[in-house]
Every structure is written in C-alpha cells, then in structure tokens.
Amino acid sequence: MSSLGYAQRLAWKEDVGGTLGSEEIHFESERVEQLAKELADVIREAGKIDDDDTKKKKKKKTGVIVHTGAGISTAAGIPDFRGPKGIWTLQKAGENLPTSSVPFPLASPTVTHMVLCGLQKAGYIRYVVSCNVDGLHYRSGIPREEVGELHGNCFAERCETCECEYFRDFEMESVGFKYTGRRCRRKECAGKLRDQVLDWDDALPEPELCRAENEAKKAKLALVLGSSLQIVPSGDLPLLTIPDARYKKRKRSSLSSSGGKNKKTVTRKTTGGQLAIVNLQATEKDQFADLVVHAKTDQVMLQVAKYLNIEIPDYVRKDAFGVRYVAHASNEDNEDKRIHLKVQIVSQHFESDHDIPVPWLEDIDVKSIPKWVKVKNLEQETKRVGGLFVCKTFEFMRMFSDFLNDDDDDEEIVFEIKPNARLNSSPTISTTRSSRALQRLLERVTKGEKLTLSSCEESETIDNIETHVVRYQQKR
Template sequence: MSCNYAEGLSPYEHKGVLGVPEKFESIDKLNEKCIALAELIKKSKHIVVHTGAGISTSAGIPDFRGPNGVWTLEKEGKKPSINISFADAKPTKTHMILKKLVESNKVQYIISQNIDGLHLKSGLPRKYLAELHGNMFIDECNLCKRQFVRSRPVETVGKKCSGIPCASGHDGGRPCRGRLYDGVLDWEHSLPENDLLMSEWHSSIADLSICLGTTLQIIPSGNLPLETLKYGGKLVLCNLQPTKHDNKADLIINYYVDDILDKVMNILGIEIPDYKETENLTKLAESAIVDWTISRNDISSMEKIFKAKCKGVKKKRILNKNKRNSLDLLINGLDKDDDKSKMIKLEIKEEDEKECLVDSSNIQLNV
C-alpha cells in the first residue's frame, strides 16, 4: 500500500508543499480546453507524457501531497481512508488511454514518477516507458543491471538485496553472478541512468509535453518538461492543484485526469480499451521470467535522433506565459512561432533561471 511504501522510506523533512486546495474548471471551460488539447495532439509529431501520483488515485492508491494525500495527512497523525494494496490495484482509465495513444502513434514516450507498476500492468511496452523512481514489481541485478518483472510487489524499498541470484542466464546467455535488489529508490538515490537519459532525450525533441497528475515538485523529474520548452515545444499541465511550472505552461487544465483524457479521446475518435489481465506482465511473471531491461538498441537509436535534432541548437530562455491569452491563441490556431510574442511577458524571474540549474545525478524523492 502507498502508506506502507511511504513508511519504508528513510526519514526526510523536505517533502514539498502539502495540502494545497484543489481547483476545478467549469464544465464549459473544461470542454473548451479539452478541444484545445486534442488539437495540440493532432498537430504534434513527438509527444511526451509525464505522469505522477494523480493518475493512480482512481485506482484506490492515494497521492502524497493532495488534501487527502499520504504526507498531508501524516502531519495530522492520520492515514488515508482509501488505500488499496499495490498487488490488487488495477490500471485506471488514464493508464489504458495512454497505452492506446502509444499504440496509435499519438504519444511517443511516457515518463513516470510512479512506483505502483500500473503502467506495467496496463501492457505498455518498456520501449515507451521511463520509470524514474523505480517500480514495486521490478527486481534489478546489482552487477549487470538487468531488470526482471515480479509477480508480487517487493517487500522492501531503497535498493535492498533480496539474495536471489540474477536470472540473466535464462535466455541462453552467460549467467551473471550478481544478486537481485528491489528497484525502488529511497531519498537521495541516483536516478536510473538509462531511464533518465531516455527521458532527457525524448523531452528535448518533443514538440509537446503533457503533464498528468503531478505538481512537478521533484527534481530532476519535475524539470524535464522544461527541456521541451527550451527547444521550442509546448507544455500542457493537467492537475487538480497548482504546479511548480504553471507560469510556463501553454495550457492548464484543472480537473480529474480520467475525465480530461476521456473527453480528448472522444474528440480524437479513438476508442478506450479495457484492461486485460492477459496483458499484465506481473501475471506472466508467475510462471515465466520476464525481462524489463531497456534495450541497448533503443538507447542507441534515441541518442542518434537527439544528437541530430538538438546538438548545436541554442536553447531558448523560458519566459513566463500569459495564461489569460494562451488558451484563446491555441483554440484559434494562432500557435506559430511569430505569434509567441503575444503569449509571454517580457520578464524572467530569477528563481525560474535557477530552476534550470539542476544536478540530474541525484533525486530528491518527493514521489
């Protein structure tokens, strides 16, 4: 359960801003903004989605900083009233929509801060997913760094050794002498190198980043969408609470993520698939060894694309967007480069510049 996971982390005082009131769009404004988001999706060629705890709340897994979040209630000596086990939790409508958008070539990559394994259970291939903070259903070898799917969530967090030998020889390859560790990060752990590299490269070449259910308080995870802006892309934020980067977004939608994406899929004319246990790799792991390692070929291919598109390109300074005007511009199709001057204020806050100077080798794990 989320509470048990949170309790398993080392003590840490700086858990971010907690309990900020939620905001909800009017239905008319919600519909208007969903049309704008659908149009952005239609026009974009490389879309990256950043997911946080807010996409899993409808599965019964509480978030951490919301009004009823784990850490918000912890300050009051309370626990969430709804708290399903990770083993029993099933992918939400949002998880299944994202899988379908990837299959439809509308979304090219998903970057997740979640450790609940619901992207894995949805059947989303590893090729399209970065898990920056780990996964409760993954073991990792301490030597060869290969990852394997578990049938049950780990009982420990913080990369602790299970004592189980690495399964790398299962496919006829040379056996590894390493041991398996849980794949869940604790405070101050370094992010997994390959997941972080893929996230940085995809975010940089994206012409649209969509953030779902996250306040973006984590670094470096929360700053990855800024890479999209630096290279001229657009940023959309869908969350019930204000986020760290609201003043930089081209479009903000304050509503339930499931409802937002449901409307967007209807506008796009794409059917939402049902969850199928036959596609849940944790079920397959009950009887077979399932490799969850990022392919070296995928890393090499993505690096070439990144260098071809971004190497030598001067990054743009991130200016504060004028949200009052940005929705009108998006809906009316006035989102070309020569119209961007109408969407920004001619000022840069000092703290915004500092946000970009982040050491990506360490994580401050405010999940």
C-alpha cells in the first residue's frame, strides 16, 4: 500500500475540506539560502532543551517544536494530498490519481527527516508533531515517544488491552482502528490488536495531542515543514507558540477546514515565541509567521544543518526475518534412524494463522547448516501473496547417531538473502549466525523425545541485517 492506498482506504468523502491545488511558489536559490541562514539563527536562538528545565519548573520558553506534513515525504517518492498533483486535488478533478515511485514499506527517510533526527539528537527539538502516516520519522531514528503521530501510522498496531504498540515492516490493511486479526505477544495479555490510522471522523489521540499542546506552549520556535496547516486542530497548534496578541481577534471556526478529523480547536493563550513556515504553497498561517520560506524542505534543511554544524546521520535500514525449525524422526531403528529438519523462513512477526508479508525480502536461500545434508528436490517454491514474499521452506537430514555422539553443539546456519530490488541494496547479502534455537531443538532430541509421535519445534529471529544505507550529502 502506498499513500495512495492509504487514501483509498479512508471512508469516501467528496469534500475533504480546505483548499486544493494551490499554486506552488519557488523562491530563487539565493533567497532560499539567505532565509535558511536566518532560520538557522532563529533555531540557535531558541536554544537547546535544558534537561533540568522540568525539574526547576522554569517558565522560560526554549527549544523548537516541529510540525510536519506530507511535503517532507514527497522526496521519498510518496505523493502529497493537496498539491497541484496531490491525491485529493486530482481526485476532486476526476483525473487519474498519482502513484508512489516506491512501495510505502520500502521508502527511505528524506534529508528533512534525517536533519530533524540530527537536531533532535543535538538537543534543539522539544517534540515533533506529524500529520503523516508513513512512519518515516520513526525510521529516521527519532524515538517513538518524541513524535506525536496525530493521524496515526500505517505500520503500527496497538493492543486494545495493554496499549502495547507494535511497529511492523508491512502495512496494515485497514484504517479506523479496526481489528487486524493479530494478538498481543506480551505474556499474560494476548489482547486483540487494532490498526492505528485515523479515518475521517476519528478523534486524534488525546495523549499525543495534549503533549503537542503543552510542548507548543513551552517552545521558543514553532517550525512548520511541508504542511498547508488546513486540518484542525493540528493546523492551529503552531499558533500556541507565538504571542496570542497576533491572532486573538481572528475568528477561527471549529468547522472551518476541519476535514472532519477532529472538532477541537486551539484556544489557549501563550506568549513570547516565534513561528517559521517552510512550504511550497502559501498557508493561512503565513500572516502570523516571523519567517516564511517557499521552497522544498530538503533544500532548506540541508542548509540549516550546515549553518548549525549539525551532523546529518546516515540512514541505515536494518531488517529481520523469522526462522522456524521443525524436527521429526524416521521410523527406522536407532542405528538407521534419521532426523529430518524443516527450516521455514517467515516474517519476524510470524503468526501461524496468517500470511504475513516480508516486503523488503525478494528471496532467500539457506546455503548450509554444518553436518546437515540439504535434501534436494524437496525445497518448496517461494510463497508470495500480492507479489510480496511470505515464506519459503527447506529440508535437511542427518543420521540420529551422528549428533548423539557429537559434543560440538555450535550450529551455524548460512543465509543468502536477496533484498527487494526497490531498496537499491546489494544484490545479495550473506549472513552467518549461530542458531541458538536450533541448538535447543537438538538438545530436546538427544534427551529422547519421541519424535515418531510428535515433532519438536523452535523458532528465532535473525535481525540487524543491513539492507539499505543512505548517506546524505552536506556541502560545507
């Protein structure tokens, strides 16, 4: 599913509210560079977050609260919604809808995402408030608790019992907090999981909305990146940072441009902060801003990082897959008894009742397991659902007497991985891992479990596989 798929899963709404297809404004590069320098100065003046600020209960406004919209993800190949070629713009015009240039699960964070990660690590950012559902802030390295995902996340599902949230490498197939069919993995819970993407009439998550409001009032600078600020209340949150006198006489109806997301409006007063907006289109909040830059966010934030001497982190994508080991014995006497081992590659989020896709994986081969013989002609074809890898099974064999007398229980398994070509990764990745799960299984076998009556099963996750690395160029 792409952002287009997400939009198609929403309940049909002919009027999505607000303005669609406004003309894009591109400042000349020299002007952008000058404004980026001014923005860097404003961020520097806002200061870094004082760890003792909360303890001392200081009232001084410090740091930056960042508000992000679809415009920061277009460079990742994900269409926006309200731009001249946005999803809702073309939908209203009755034209063919745009397509993503990369599958949603394979999208990489943009320069803007990674500069924000660098700013967050440097201590400038109080909180990131996002209306995006693409999960790229999470992938960039910003801690989940430091991002308020007001409209949800296509890759998240949450337990309705214990509130535990799971971030997946595949997209949810629904929106509107519907049951996904999976259950919580926490001990003594097993509650049902729901998707975490808002539909039109769903209320914003109250804890994250409340924190966004609180951090907005404490911040010295509200920085808007790639958002037209047309959805209420998220579009009004930046106003909490600036002096109330700037806009207190302005009439703001709770129904105006709400798009049905949430009827709550921002009405609390605040003083002393500044507002900066970086967006290709003009917004209604430009009149209240101290700084407005009409340019692509990547162009601006790359310059900001340079002027603030912020190190832009490399994006290193790390993936994982699950392995199931199932052993059973042949019916011969002990002298001729053989142990058959089935090795099944599945999603790290494997559940027996569901076909879970592994979008990043194109194919995989189990090259070898020491002392085991790979059984030819029994390897199953790779199973796919909707073109995505789901599972693959291999079979190995070993004489029972061989490992009964084998003191070396350090079994290593070699995987040859072929990542999805859309990741622009290496054609193949080889990884050798010591299989603890396989060791446990063989220990059970040697203790005399009756394999003729039932099979033994173990599973493990093979993780931290570097499937994609992006280094963001930064001119000095």
